[in-house]
Amino acid sequence: MSTSPDPATHARSTDLSRRSTRDEVDEDLRRDVRLLGALLGRVLTEAGGAGLLDDVEKLRALTIAAYESEAGVSIEDAERLVDAFTPERAEQVARAFTCYFHLSNLAEEHHRVRVLRARDAAGTTAAKDSLPAAIEKLVAEVGTEETAERLQALRFHPVLTAHPTEARRRAVASGIRRISELLEGRDQLVPESLPAAENDRRLLEEIDVLWRTSPLRTTRPTPLDEVRTAMSIFDQTLFEVVPKVYRMLDDWLLGNIAGARPAEAPAFLRLGSWIAADRDGNPFVTAAVTKQAAAILSEHILLGLEHVATRIGRTLTLDEADTPASRALKGLWETQRSFAGEVTALVGTRAPNEPHRRVLLVVAERIAATRRRDADLGYANPEELLEDLRVIQESLQGAGAVRSANGELQALIWQVETFGFHLAELEVRQHSKVHREALAEVRAGGELSEMTVEVLDVYRTIAFLQRRYGQKSSRRYIVSFTQSSADLATVYELAEAAMGTPEAAPVLDAVPLFETFDDLAASTSILAEMVELPAVKARLAATGRKLEVMLGYSDSSKDVGPVSATLALYSAQQRISQWAVDNDIELTLFHGRGGALGRGGGPANEAVLAQPPGSVEGRFKLTEQGEVIFAQYGDKTIAARHIEQMAAATLLASSPSNEEANQAATDDFEAVATTMDARSRDRFYELIKSEGFAPWFAQVTPLEEVGLLALGSRPARRGLSIESLEDLRAIPWVFAWTQARINLTGWFGLGSALAAVGDVGVLRDAYARWPLFTAMIDNVEMSLAKTDLRLAKRYLALGDRNDLAELVLEEMALTREWVQQTTGHSELLEGRPVLRRAVRLRSPYVDALSLLQLRALRDIRASGSADPLDEPHRLLLLAVNGVAAGLQNTG
Incomplete structure (x- = not known):
């Protein structure tokens, strides 16, 4: 955190990274950490004077020496320094260390991206956890034909949740992203050049903004705030990244003829969301909020599809003489003219001899009309849009324009197949106890409580969402703490009560969530009774006997501890999977994993490969929670890598060799x-x-x-x-x-x-x-x-x-x-030497924040204060933010 490029001062400010990682960590990463640390030091000096930087440096030096057991230095020395700080200085120091962690984290993320890009540019052999490697392994074990069938059936289904584990404010996250972009741009600059100096100036400006931005939220985010935060991830990465992953796979599958033949890569990802739909214990998630959330999601995906269709349409300038329209495309144009006269007249004037262009531009206008809720011009559902896009694609293919048919147009088709018009399915979750109490009131026939009215309103909202966005927009209804089949029957009975008749009720798939040790043990008995329920029988018949079961990692671990929970979850999966086979059911297990190790965290792709035989079968669904969403999907390169890893693991989990090894062990x-x-x-x-x-x-x-x-x-x-x-x-x-x-x-x-x-x-x-x-x-x-x-x-x-x-x-x-x-x-x-070095590098800095937090806790305990605005509480919360940033996981 030096203020000067002077070598001696600079050495002091970066001593830890130099001593702990010399000749072991890539020089590019060390360079970035040194740069950002030095710039932060300048900002601290400018903002708080040399004394602030000196205090930060003293504490840093003491915690490093104590951590490395240097003679004559102990953690008590650092503790005495912390206790001597004035309240104002303690807060400033806590914020300084927190800023440092934010900068270090983004440097590590940037380096990870740099390494991934370098590997891709070098065209090195596919990593063992890549999709190509997984497919090659499967072909060797089960043959080409069966591998192709498994690939087409592949499903990776992440579900975004709003669990409060992202400790950063959105303003802080935005600032970090801006700094990250500047750091990325710096890789292309020549040292000592004017642009490099400008990059320094901009970095200093953004780091200064980061330092001056309060890390603490003044108010809790609303559920809709959480939806909008998730949408930033969709807009910045997922919308573009998902078709790129499909394209990467297709390029590998087809080799030199990729783009000259119809795509073979399936659209294997489906996205779900609990944000503003999970009402278990959250009184702020109401039926009205869920309806608004669905509208936000639909707005984002339809805007994205509209822009892509317009962009492709404007470039599809293929003349009719060289690329004649098929009979189906001509028929589609006439159909468009019949109900969109003004639009087709305008487009026809601009592109009179470019039939594919004009049809696609009308398609783009229809997507816009769908977003505006213009029923006369809009699409009723995404299937209608896909039908039009495939008519265009097949016409291009038939006319010999195979590159245009299988290029960007195919990417648009993949996006529609993946996201539909709803973007992510809103999965409602509610506690079984709430359902039981609501149903008792409904059956009693008296005046309904506010809670019961809200429960019934949720079903009415689901029905509305299905009418507007299709059944895929909101169909799954998860029952927390499922303890009997009656907890699932209640879902269907309440739906009928809400809508008046069974015919008017929304289409629902009740999903049992087994969370406690006892409920996991009783899971198959509950499922055996569940499939005999008339409503469930009807759904099994309609879906081809598909059933979803959710497993809760968090509460089971809190219930019996991490070891027993892990073993109980494994055993439950074994029994549920065998039960599904015995009952001719296509099972999808939904894993309620968290980001922290105590909540089922850890490397997710390794967890997939460790699942019991028969429990995956090419389908893996899990929650992506809190800070994990930003870690896995915040950067395009990292997001693509994560999706590929998870898809590869999902394919390999059911390979004969993996299942045999797991079963034998x-x-x-x-x-x-x-x-x-x-x-x-x-x-x-x-x-x-x-x-x-x-x-x-x-x-x-x-x-x-x-x-x-x-x-x-x-x-x-x-x-x-x-x-x-x-x-x-x-x-x-x-x-x-x-x-x-x-x-x-x-x-x-x-x-x-x-x-x-x-x-x-x-x-x-x-x-x-x-x-x-x-x-x-x-x-x-x-x-x-x-x-x-x-x-x-x-x-x-x-x-x-x-x-x-x-x-x-x-x-x-x-x-x-x-x-x-x-x-x-x-x-x-x-x-794991890289991870060990990373932990060693960070730990002394986290120690500094922990000592500040301990000071605050002791003051709070001694005074008995419950005032969240007083100095000890403020210092404590600042330190909490810093520790979360330093450890890179929270809840």
């Missing part, structure tokens, strides 16, 4: 799983079922204070007090432990579980051959690497229960010991 290590399950659950219960655990948890973490952060529209709890964890959402449960540098939700109980197995040879064999176990150990190893014993002790000391604190610390030490024995590593992340 599951059978071989069944006894290990049983031992680990029982012991880890006992250990987890020993902690969370201790009398007074819940209030103690709130004492030793910033749980209550995190609730003050305006992170998202949904409350942190479903209603109960901190005396009970039962109604605490999984997100703040994870977030609070992460902020306290303990990360308990990612590892607690594993040490006891591994120790109960006791045989290092068996554990190492499991680590080598059992994908589920490998993923578990690797994720815990990363979680432990981000844990800090020195700071964890300080947070635990905020409470008055030494017995619980000792229990946590004992399990932490035991888990670290047994994970290292299992991996054979002498230190954590030894097998």
Whole structure:
């Protein structure tokens, strides 16, 4: 964070990156981090004087020295400096470290993009997790014909959710994006040139704006704010990236004849959204809000399609003499003239001898009319649009203009196939208890409560959305905490009550969500009863016996701990998949994963390959939550890579070799799983079922204070007090432990579980051959690497229960010991040196923010203040933002 390019000062400001990564991290990344750190240092000096930068540098130097165990320096030295800061200086320092993390994060993202682009430009052999590699492997195992069938049936279905885990303000995220664009442009500049100097000036300007922008939201975002935030991702990346991924696949499939033959790559992605549709525990998501959200989504996709159709239409200047229209295209033009006389007259004048151009330009006008709700001119549904586009495509193909037929026009067809007119299906979710209470009121026939009226209004809204945007716009209805088939029957009965008759009710697919340990165990029994319900039977008949089942990672982990939850989810998938086979059902399992390790996080493509045999079958659906949305889809290059990786893993998960390996390992290590399950659950219960655990948890973490952060529209709890964890959402449960540098939700109980197995040879064999176990150990190893014993002790000391604190610390030490024995590593992340270096690089900076947070927590605890606007609370929330940015995951 130096203010000057002077070598000595510059060395001081970038000392950590120089010492910790010398000769190990790509020089381009080190250069970017040094540059941004130096520019931030100049901004800090200009904004707060040399004293501010000096204080930041002193704290940074102390935390680095303490982290690296340099002689004579301890974490207490850094703590004393933090305690000596004035309240104003403490806030400034917290903001400085937070800015540094934002800049470091964007530098790492930029470098990741740089590496991916360099690999693509070099034309190197396809990575093992690429789609071409997956297809080649499948061909070798099942043959060309079956591989082609599997490819056509492939579905990757991410569902965007508005869980409040994105700690950054939208203004901050926008500023970071502008800086990222400047950094990208810098790669093309010549050093010492005038444009390079201008780039420096613009970077300084944007970093200054970032520094002066408050990282704290003053108000909570509304559900519609969250929709608009998600739309920024769609507009900036997904709309363009998805057809590019299809094109990349098609180019590989067809080789030298790509573009000269009809495309073979399928439109395999479907997008869903819970944003402004998930009302479980969120009183701000009403029927009216869901209707508005659907309108926003439709507006964005129709605008996108209109612009693309217009752009292609304007360039499709193929003369009729060389590229004559087919009979079908001539017929389409006459049809267009019959109901769009003014439009066709205008277009016909501009392009009298360009039949394909004029028809496509009318198509673009019809898309615009669809957006405007002009029923006379607009399309009734996306299928009508696709029919017109294919008439144009086939006419071009027949006339010999194969490049035009299979080029940009095909990309537009892919976009319509993927997004329709609704962009993303709005999936309604509600708690089973709310349904039961509403149905009881409806059956009683008396005056309905406000909540019951709202429940019924939701069905009326779904019916409206289906009429306006088609059934695909909103059809799935997810029932949280499904505990019996009656919870699903209630969905259909309420729909009929809302609409008056069964015929008027919207088309619904009730999706059970199994979240708790007991509900996962009872899942197949519930499903067996569910498929006997008349409404479900009708849907199975209409869909070709397709059924979706959702699995909750978050609450199951909070319920029984991470180890038992992982094993219970795997077992449930095995049983549900076999039940589906026995009942001739095409099953799609919907994985409610989070971004954090305690919520099913970790590398998603590796998780796909670790699924039980028969549970994927070329279809993978999962939630993309909070900060994960921006991490995976915020940049076009990274988004394309993520989609490709997930599609490749979805194909490979059902390959004979992968399924056989998973099944063999599951059978071989069944006894290990049983031992680990029982012991880890006992250990987890020993902690969370201790009398007074819940209030103690709130004492030793910033749980209550995190609730003050305006992170998202949904409350942190479903209603109960901190005396009970039962109604605490999984997100703040994870977030609070992460902020306290303990990360308990990612590892607690594993040490006891591994120790109960006791045989290092068996554990190492499991680590080598059992994908589920490998993923578990690797994720815990990363979680432990981000844990800090020195700071964890300080947070635990905020409470008055030494017995619980000792229990946590004992399990932490035991888990670290047994994970290292299992991996054979002498230190954590030894097998992943790049990640290990990244954690080491960041940790001392996170330590600085944790010390500032601890100072604030102690002040709050000592004063008993509940004023969210006072100085300690403000410092705490600033530090929370910084730690979230530093650790790169929250809830």
